[in-house]
Amino acid sequence: xDSVTQMEGPVTLSEEAxxxxxxxxxxxxxxxxxxxxxxxxxxxxxxxxxxxxxxxxSNKGFEATYRKETTSFHLEKGSVQVSDSAVYFCALSDxxxxxxxxxxxxKGTKLSVKP
Amino acid sequence: DGGITQSPKYxxxxxxxxxxxxxxxxxxxxxxxxxxxxxxxxxxxxYYSQIVNDFQKGDIAEGYSVSREKKxxxxxxxxxxxxxxxxxxxxxxxxxxxxxxEAFFGxxxxxxxV
Numbered sequence: 001x002d003s004v005t006q007m008e009g010p011v012t013l014s015e016e017a018x019x020x021x022x023x024x025x026x027x028x029x030x031x032x033x034x035x036x037x038x039x040x041x042x043x044x045x046x047x048x049x050x051x052x053x054x055x056x057x058s059n060k061g062f063e064a065t066y067r068k069e070t071t072s073f074h075l076e077k078g079s080v081q082v083s084d085s086a087v088y089f090c091a092l093s094d095x096x097x098x099x100x101x102x103x104x105x106x107k108g109t110k111l112s113v114k115p
Numbered sequence: 116d117g118g119i120t121q122s123p124k125y126x127x128x129x130x131x132x133x134x135x136x137x138x139x140x141x142x143x144x145x146x147x148x149x150x151x152x153x154x155x156x157x158x159x160x161x162y163y164s165q166i167v168n169d170f171q172k173g174d175i176a177e178g179y180s181v182s183r184e185k186k187x188x189x190x191x192x193x194x195x196x197x198x199x200x201x202x203x204x205x206x207x208x209x210x211x212x213x214x215x216x217e218a219f220f221g222x223x224x225x226x227x228x229v
Contacts (some may be wrong), residue, residue, distance in 0.1 A: 027178035036216065043121075043220035044158075045206055089157065101220055102148070103207075 002027040006090045006106035013080055015112050021075040021109045023064075023090035031092040032067055033057075033073040034103065040085045044099070047075075080113045087111070117142045121206050121221035127229050128193070128200065136191045136224045138206035141202035145211035148218065151175060152203040161204075164189055165211045192206060199229050 007022040022067040025033065032051045048057030053068035063075045073090060090106040116226040119140040128134045140147065146165050160173030164183040168181045178197025183189055189208075203225050207218040 036220075039116075041223075043222045044207075044218075045220070046217040049217060102160065102163060105158040109157065 002031065002089050002092060002104050004092055004104055004106040006088075006109055008107075008109070009087075010110040010112060013111070015082055016079045016112055017074070017113075019080045019084075019111070020078040020110070021072045021088055021090075023075065023106060025071050025073065025090075025092050027071075027092055030068070033064070034091040035062070035064055035073070035075050035094070036089040036091060036105075038108070040086070040088065044089060056111050080111070082113045082115055085111055085113045119206060119208050119219050120219040121204075121224050123224060124222065125227045126224055128226060130228055131195045132228065133192055133194050136193070136204055136206075136226070137186055138191065139186060140188045140189075140208045140219070140223060142208055142219060143186070144208035144219070146209045147183070147184065148207040148209075149173075149179070149181065149189070149191045150205045150207065152205060152223075160207065161191065200226055202226060 003026045005024050034049045035047040037047045038044045048059040050066035053066050056065045063085040064073050064075045087108045087110045091106045093104045122137045148163045151161055151171055152158050159175050161179050162170055162173050162181040164170035167186050170181050170183050176196040180192045194214040203223050205223050206221045210216045
């Protein structure tokens, strides 16, 4: 079945460092891809999404490009801030039968940014 | 403001008791979901519902039950059959059957068995 694999954490960076969180997926056809962020003690919020190959999603300085040839959707940010400390989840939308639209999540990557 | 509300935020349960977690949305979404989150496990789907009066088991439905009597509400009952219920529970909703739409999440309920 469909699945998402993202890099293990935790990731610790200094403020203004460059961030990459790797995400690869396995899916039948062409799913939509998402990055969600979870701040401590809260639910998940959509960070960005891409719905077809070569699309680039972007928000709050974060970017990710839907790469069909490498089945990847890596999250990047050029200069992280302390306020970016959170857990980041890569996800895809499930195209199988009656569960269309269900999201399949990676295990999450915890990011800590130090001042 | 439109959104999705979970209550309570913290819940304590004695072993052998059933407890019900509330989830309400005013986004007019047809689809609703329950996920369980454990450290290092990511999110795992418990149950989902694409339409009122219908719901489907997810990957880890054993020990849980749901109902969908109203479009706005999708309560989750954690039964005494659930062997390890201590976890963070997240409810979400989305437009049904659309692959490029985002899911909106509640703030979560942290359940602890004491």
